[in-house]
Amino acid sequence: MSHYILEPCIGTKDTACVAVCPVDCIHPTKEEDDFEREEMLYIDPDTCIDCGLCIDECPVQAIVPEDEVPPDQEHFKEKNAAYYAKKQN
Numbered sequence: 001m002s003h004y005i006l007e008p009c010i011g012t013k014d015t016a017c018v019a020v021c022p023v024d025c026i027h028p029t030k031e032e033d034d035f036e037r038e039e040m041l042y043i044d045p046d047t048c049i050d051c052g053l054c055i056d057e058c059p060v061q062a063i064v065p066e067d068e069v070p071p072d073q074e075h076f077k078e079k080n081a082a083y084y085a086k087k088q089n
C-alpha cells in the first residue's frame, strides 16, 4: 500500500507535503534539478509507509491512500511510480 498524489497537485505544487514526510518519499523537492520541469510532485510507492501525515498538509486534497483513488484518477498511481522508475535509470 501507498499514498498517491493526484491531479489537484498540478498547478498547485506548493511542496507543503514534503516537510512532514518521515521517510522523505515525496519528490521532486524545490532543491532538486527537475522541480521546475515536473508538473506535480510524486510519492514513491516503494518507500511510503502509509502514515497519512501528508494528507492534512495539502491545501487542495491531492493526496489519498491507495484504496481511495477515484476510478477516473487510477492512472495517477502509475504516474507516481513512473517518476521513481525513471530516476533509477
Ligand code: SF4
Pocket (backbone or CB within 6 Å): 003, 020, 021, 022, 023, 024, 025, 026, 043, 047, 048, 049, 050, 051, 052, 053, 054, 055
Ligand atoms: S503517507 Fe506518510 S510516508 Fe507516505 S508520503 Fe505521506 S507522509 Fe510520506
Ligand code: SF4
Pocket (backbone or CB within 6 Å): 005, 008, 009, 010, 012, 013, 014, 015, 016, 017, 018, 041, 057, 058, 059, 060, 061, 062, 063
Ligand atoms: S501539498 Fe498537495 S499540492 Fe502541495 S505539493 Fe504536496 S500534493 Fe502537491
